[in-house]
Amino acid sequence: MAQKDDLPQKPQRGRPRDPERGRRILEAARSHFYTHGLERANVDAIAAEAGVSKMTIYSNFGSKEGLFEAVVRERTEHVVGGVAGVESLDPNQPQKALLAIGERFLALAREEDALGKFRSVYGAAGAQPEACRAFYREGPERLNGELAAYLRRADAAGTLKVRHPLQTASLFLSMFLGDGHIRGLLMLDMPDAKEERALVREAVRVFMSAYGTGV
Incomplete structure (x- = not known):
């Protein structure tokens, strides 16, 4: 059975229009990916820490992998x-x-x-x-x-x-x-x-x- 983080989402990737919101999401994601690794990191937990909805993350980054890609891109x-x-x-x-x-x-x-x-x-x-x-x-x-x-x-x-x-x-x-x-x-x-x-x-x-x- 597919887990929530594996559900297909429409890829509309890009940072949120609100810079502060985007910063919070990327900071929370960076912390979770570092602590738990890509596979075990949970989008619900990232959203909660960033103070946004799970759908906000999906609408801006497409998927957990898309969010991971954005974190890597920011550091690059x-x-x-x-x-x-x-x-x-x-x-x-x-x-x-x-x-x-x-x-x-x-x-x-x-x-x-x-x-x-x-x-x-x-x-x-x-x-x-x-x-x-x-x-x-x-x-x-x-x-x-x-x-x-x-x-x-x-x-x-x-x-x-x-x-x-x-x-x-x-x-x-x-x-x-x-x-x-x-x-x-x-x-x-x-x-x-x-x-x-x-x-x-x-x-x-x-x-x-x-x-x-x-x-």
């Missing part, structure tokens, strides 16, 4: 295309831009709620393929695409030499998903701020050595 916007936006990054100063992107990405990747989402999605792999696709689309794929767009601009400006922007963007972001990320997923001690700054600087140095033109 803080990395590339966040406060200033990828369009504001100067293609003539790739080292400065990449340092900023690396710091934002690392900060997001180290957040406990982000690590919690990774754990919940890994646990849902196979059982909830749509949710996993949504996480990939709004998280890794979107980040990679936005960074690739910047790399194309820097290549056109002659400050970087990038033949395969999507592949190159993936290589850059992958440098932040090593030992520290694994430790975070396993709930072990995390690198301190000094180690994190050194990681960003070294990642950008290696990247510029490979793709910089010296302009």
